[in-house]
Amino acid sequence: xxxxxxxxxxxxxxxxxxxxxxxxxxxxxxxxxxxxxxxxxxxxxxxxxxxxxxxxxxxxxxxxxxxxxxxxxxxxxxxxxxxxxxxxxxxxxxxxxxxxxxxxxxxxxxxxxxxxxxxxxxxxxxxxxxxxxxxxxxxxxxxxxxxxxxxxxxxxxxxxxxxxxxxxxxxxxxxxxxxxxxxxxxxxxxxxxxxxxxxxxxxxxxxxxxxxxxxxxxxxxxxxxxxxxxxxxxxxxxxxxxxxxxxxxxxxxxxxxxxxxxxxxxxxxxxxxxxxxxxxxxxxxxxxxxxxxxxxxxxxxxxxxxxxxxxxxxxxxxxxxxxxxxxxxxxxxxxxxxxxxxxxxxxxxxxxxxxxxxxxxxxxxxxxxxxxxxxxxxxxxxxxxxxxxxxxxxxxxxxxxxxxxxxxxxxxxxxxxxxxxxxxxxxxxxxxxxxxxxxxxxxxxxxxxxxxx
Numbered sequence: 021x022x023x024x025x026x027x028x029x030x031x032x033x034x035x036x037x038x039x040x041x042x043x044x045x046x047x048x049x050x051x052x053x054x055x056x057x058x059x060x061x062x063x064x065x066x067x068x069x070x071x072x073x074x075x076x077x078x079x080x081x082x083x084x085x086x087x088x089x090x091x092x093x094x095x096x097x098x099x100x101x102x103x104x105x106x107x108x109x110x111x112x113x114x115x116x117x118x119x120x121x122x123x124x125x126x127x128x129x130x131x132x133x134x135x136x137x138x139x140x141x142x143x144x145x146x147x148x149x150x151x152x153x154x155x156x157x158x159x160x161x162x163x164x165x166x167x168x169x170x171x172x173x174x175x176x177x178x179x180x181x182x183x184x185x186x187x188x189x190x191x192x193x194x195x196x197x198x199x200x201x202x203x204x205x206x207x208x209x210x211x212x213x214x215x216x217x218x219x220x221x222x223x224x225x226x227x228x229x230x231x232x233x234x235x236x237x238x239x240x241x242x243x244x245x246x247x248x249x250x251x252x253x254x255x256x257x258x259x260x261x262x263x264x265x266x267x268x269x270x271x272x273x274x275x276x277x278x279x280x281x282x283x284x285x286x287x288x289x290x291x292x293x294x295x296x297x298x299x300x301x302x303x304x305x306x307x308x309x310x311x312x313x314x315x316x317x318x319x320x321x322x323x324x325x326x327x328x329x330x331x332x333x334x335x336x337x338x339x340x341x342x343x344x345x346x347x348x349x350x351x352x353x354x355x356x357x358x359x360x361x362x363x364x365x366x367x368x369x370x371x372x373x374x375x376x377x378x379x380x381x382x383x384x385x386x387x388x389x390x391x392x393x394x395x396x397x398x399x400x401x402x403x404x405x406x407x408x409x410x411x412x413x414x415x416x417x418x419x420x421x422x423x424x425x426x427x428x429x430x431x432x433x434x435x436x437x438x439x440x441x442x443x444x445x446x447x448x449x450x451x452x453x454x455x456x457x458x459x460x461x462x463x464x465x466x467x468x469x470x471x472x473x
Contacts (some may be wrong), residue, residue, distance in 0.1 A: 022085045025127040025143045029433055032121045036079045036146040039118055043096065045105045046317075047152045052159055054176040057108045057218050058268055061231055062173055064181075068227045073183045075210040075224065077217055078196060080178035083155070084147055085139035086202050089122050092140060095157040121146050127148060143427075151177070158199045166195055173177065177424050178207075181217045220269050232275040233266060246291040251323050251344035253332075256300040259287065264302035316340070322347045364390040368433040370441045373397065373410060373426045375453075377419040382410050382453040383446040385438040388426055398423065 027033045039088060047053065053062050069075065080086065096118060107114065107336050121144065125136035140147040155178065163170055170192070172184040184192050189209060195203045208215065213224040221234035244250055244258050262283055270276035287297050316339050321328060322346040332342035363369075369390050373382045386393040399409035404415055429445055432438045443459050446452045447467045459467075 021084055021144060023127055023129075023134075025125065025136075025141055027141065027144045027288055032124050033145075035117060036121045036144050039114070039121060040145045040149050042107055042109065042114065043099075043118075043146070043149045043153070046096075046099045046103050047149060047156065049103075050156050052175050053152070053156070053171050054151070054174055057220060057265075060174065060176065060181070060218060060220065061269065061271075064172075064222070064229045064231075064340065067172055067229060067459050069183050069224060069229065069310065071227065072186055074186045074189065075215045075222065076182050076189055076192075077208045077215060078180045078182060078193070078205040079208070081204050081206060082139075083151055083178040083203075084142045085136075086204070087151060088200075088202050089140070089155050090137070091111050091200065091202070092122060093119060095154045095296065096150060098157070099153050117148065118150070122150070154203075158196075158203055162196050162199050166192060168192075176218060179217070181222075219265065230271055230275075232270050232280050241286045241289055243286065243290045246293070246296070249323075249325060249348075250346055251328065253344065255292070256296075259292065259297055259300040260302045262286075264301075266301060267304070318343055320345050363428045365396075366390075366428065366431055368431050368438065369393075369428045370430050370432070370438055370445060371426060371428050372445070374422045375419050376422045378417070378451070379420075380413060380451045380453050381449055382413075383442055383449060385442040387433075387435060387438070390426065394423060394426055397421075413453050 027036060054063065093115060097111065099113055099115065100107065114142075123139060125141040125144070127134055127136070140150055147390075156173065159173065159180075161174060163173060168185055168188055170182060170184060172181070173180045189207070193205065193207050197203075210224070215222050216234040219234055220231045223230045223232070244255055246255060263280075266276060266279040266283060270279050284297065318341045319335065320343040321331065322345050328342065328344050331378055332344075335342055367389050368387055369395070370383070370385045371390050373380065373384070373394075384393065397408065397410050401411040401414050401421060403411070405411045406415065410421055413419065432441060440459070444463065444467070446454060447459060447464070448470065
C-alpha cells in the first residue's frame with residue numbers, strides 16, 4: 021500500500037517547503053538528471069548507440085515509499101558535504117529539520133490515525149528533492165562500480181533511459197538491485213528497435229535515435245470538450261499544449277504530419293471547430309511575440325461563464341492576469357476519498373459565538389481549529405481579560421455566553437482572506453461584539469442591500 025497524503029495545512033508543511041528550496045540546488049549539477057521531455061530530446065540528439073547495445077528503461081518500484089529514512093538522511097548529508105553550494109543554515113540544523121519532516125508523517129483513514137514508518141511521504145514537498153538526492157547517489161554508485169561502460173544513462177525522477185550491452189542486460193539489472201535492498205528496479209527492453217520513454221516513442225535509426233509521440237495502450241482520445249462548462253482559455257490551452265508537444269517531439273516532417281492529422285481527428289471528436297483549432301495551434305513565434313510591459317499579478321476567481329471573461333478583459337490593461345477556477349467538477353461530485361474533519365477540528369475557521377441573554381454575537385477568525393480557540397475564549401472570560409471582547413461583554417453585562425452555539429461559518433487557510441471574511445460577517449451582524457477592519461465601498465453597498473432585504 022502506498023499512502024498518498026496531502027501535506028497542505030499540516031504542521032510541517034511550511035518547513036517542508038522551506039527545506040525543498042534549501043536542498044534543491046544540491047540536485048542541479050547531475051549530468052544524468054532530466055527536467056522535461058524537451059531536455060530529454062536535446063540530450064539524445066547527437067548520441068549514437070553501438071550495434072551490440074540495446075536500449076533499456078529501468079524504473080524504480082514505488083520510489084517514494086521505498087526509500088529508507090536513514091538512507092535519505094545519509095545521502096542528503098553527504099550531498100551537502102560534497103557540494104560547493106552555500107546553504108543558509110548549518111548542516112546539523114538542516115539535518116535536524118529534515119529528520120523532523122521525514123519522521124512526522126501522520127494521516128487519517130476510516131476515522132483512525134496512522135504514522136508512516138517506512139519511506140518518504142507522497143505529498144510532502146521535501147520528498148521530491150530527497151528522492152532525487154537518493155537516486156543520484158544510487159546511480160553514481162552503480163555506474164562507478166559496474167565492470168562495463170554504460171554509454172548512455174539519463175533519468176527522469178525514477179525512470180531511466182539507458183543503453184546496455186545486449187549480453188549484459190540481466191547482469192546490469194542485478195547490479196542495480198544490489199545497490200540497496202529497498203530500492204529495486206524493473207526493466208523494459210526495446211522491441212523492434214523501439215522503446216517508450218516519458219511521452220516519446222524512441223526508435224533506433226542507423227545508430228541514431230528518432231522520436232515521435234507515444235500513447236499508452238489505455239489512452240483514450242477524450243479531451244476537455246468544446247461544449248463543456250469550462251473557460252475558453254482552458255480549451256485553447258488544450259489545443260496549444262498538444263500541438264506544441266507534436267512540434268517538439270516529432271523529429272521528421274512525415275511524423276509531424278501524421279501526428280497533426282491524428283490530433284485534428286481527436287479535436288473533431290471533442291467537438292472543436294476547425295477555426296478554433298487553427299487560431300490556437302501552437303506557433304514557434306508565440307513566445308517571441310509576447311512582451312512584458314510590467315509585472316503581472318495573477319488573480320484566481322471562480323469561473324462563471326460570461327462574467328469571468330468580462331472581468332479578465334477589464335483587468336488585462338492593468339497587467340492583472342485572471343486564472344479561472346471551475347467550481348463544480350466531476351471529481352468533486354463523484355469522489356470522496358478523504359475522511360472529513362469535524363467542523364471544530366478543521367484549521368482556518370471564521371466562527372460565530374452568541375450571547376445567551378441578548379442578541380449580541382462575536383465573529384472571529386483563527387488559523388487553528390475552533391476547539392482550541394474556544395478554550396482560549398473561555399479562559400479569558402473566567403479570568404476577566406478585558407482585552408478579549410467576549411470577556412469584556414460578560415464583565416459589563418453579567419450575561420452568560422452560549423459556548424455550545426459556537427459554529428464555524430466558513431473556512432480558509434489564507435490569513436488575509438479570513439480577515440476579510442471576518443469583517444464581512446461582522447458587518448452583517450446587528451450587534452457585533454467585536455470590531456473589524458474597514459471593508460472597501462463595494463462590499464459596504466452589498467451589505468446594506470442584504471440588510472435591507
